[in-house]
Amino acid sequence: MKLSFFTGSMSMYPLEKSFELAAECGFEGIEICGIRPHAYAPDLKNGDIVNLMKLSKDYKMPIIGFEPYQAPHPYNIMYERADWRKESIEYFKTALEMTAAMGAGNFMVMAPGHPGFGRDVDDKWKMMIDGLTELAEHAEKVNATIVLETVTPWESSMIITSDDIVRTRRAVNSPNVKGMLDLVAAITNAEPPSEYFEKLGKDMHHLHLVDGHIDGEDHLMAGDGDMPFREILEMIEGYGYEGYCSLEHFEEYRMDPILFNKKAVRMIRELQAEIAADK
Template identity: 40%
Template sequence: MKIGLFTSGYQRGPLEKAFKDARDFGYDGIEIWGGRPHAFAPDLKAGDVRHVVELSKTYGLPIIGYTPELNAYPYNMMLGSERMRRESLDMIKLSMDMAKEMNAGFTLISAGHAGVGVHPEQYWRRLIKNLEELAGYAEDIEMDLVLEPLTPYESNVICTCNDVLRVIQDINSSRLVSMLDVCPPFVQGEPIMLYFEKLGDKLKHVHLIDSDGQSDAHYVPGEGKMPLKQVIHQIENSQYDGYCTIELVSMYMSDPTLYSALAIERVKEMLEN
């Protein structure tokens, strides 16, 4: 299993610290969080992308993918006026351009909350319109666009494996793919390995965390209620050969070094036992 480190939890310090820790703790790659102060797409475009590429070379770690912030702060392609929608799509396209310059394996996006009271047919039309344009751009620049399902605490648009399948059927693009974050299926009572069965070669990435089973909280492996060791072994025994990023986010920003070390230690223990 190839294990990645997600840089979101390091946002209170320099990005280089995430690269150093990833190397020192034995991570196999880096998933870049696309927010300030580290790797906000306009800042990358202004020249910061060279720094990220240099860090990747210096520490000998590939950039697995680029994950810009796109859920309502301030960008959400599913909510707001036409101007807001247009700005969100332009930001995602810029993010894809920057991912290309960083030699990232993909750009990862999600469909944020579409708002309460909006009819499902209305927000689905908006989703498909957005993704048709974005998938076309991804094809033009030869960049995989990974659509991540979220928990129902975060979104009312793409939350289940069947939601992803519907999108893939509605948009025929070789560059539009998806991934598994183990939290959404766990909190919804959905079999986690169903993603591998249903998505097949359209499943391009995995986020590993633990979960309490009743929120969108992302816990260090071993701290939640998920049978994570069994999940890890099932993934290991499947045909999946991509990266599994341990997605520690805001809960562990107080000391990301400590928890990044603990997280990979726990995952490796689970793999060995």
């Protein structure tokens, strides 16, 4: 597995600071969070992509994926209003185009938002599948991959378990739609993380390597939550996973994201060294 930096926790700093920190800490790639002031998809399309790619080149830090801003609003492919739904789909098409511009075959992380309450179960399912199918066709056209991310039950009621990913991928039926594991989604939905490896197999395309609590959606660094993190790393290695693992922290450590990101990667490296020494 390879460690990748996630820029979401650094939104109070210029984007360059994320690349600088990722390089300093020895990360092997960077996952871009598509929020202002950093990398909002329409801003990228209007010219900001040039600076983003220059930062990647200057810091020798490959961009491995893009997570566009999407939840809880203003973009949701399950909006009941057709004009809002259309606007959301166009936004994600732009995000896919920018994903492809960051590197051939790159992936866009997508967690369909909450459909809202009081909705018919078949209606919201159809809207989600119709929207994802249209986006998958666009992903094939521009040479990008959509990676479906499960979330916690507080964030959505649609794609929250590995079975939800499997069912959604079957319905969309596109080679450009894969799945991923966010460890907090697994623990809050009372699901063993190993289910993702077992059910997705070679289509397990990405991983958010974070700790968490069973009763909350915070994305924490290794050791700050309830997970047996050394065993988590051993499990990932045991499945032969060779993709990227992003340390997806947001604002849980807002008091000083630079210091806490440094601590987070140190914790992972120390556990990896322990595992290697015990072999």
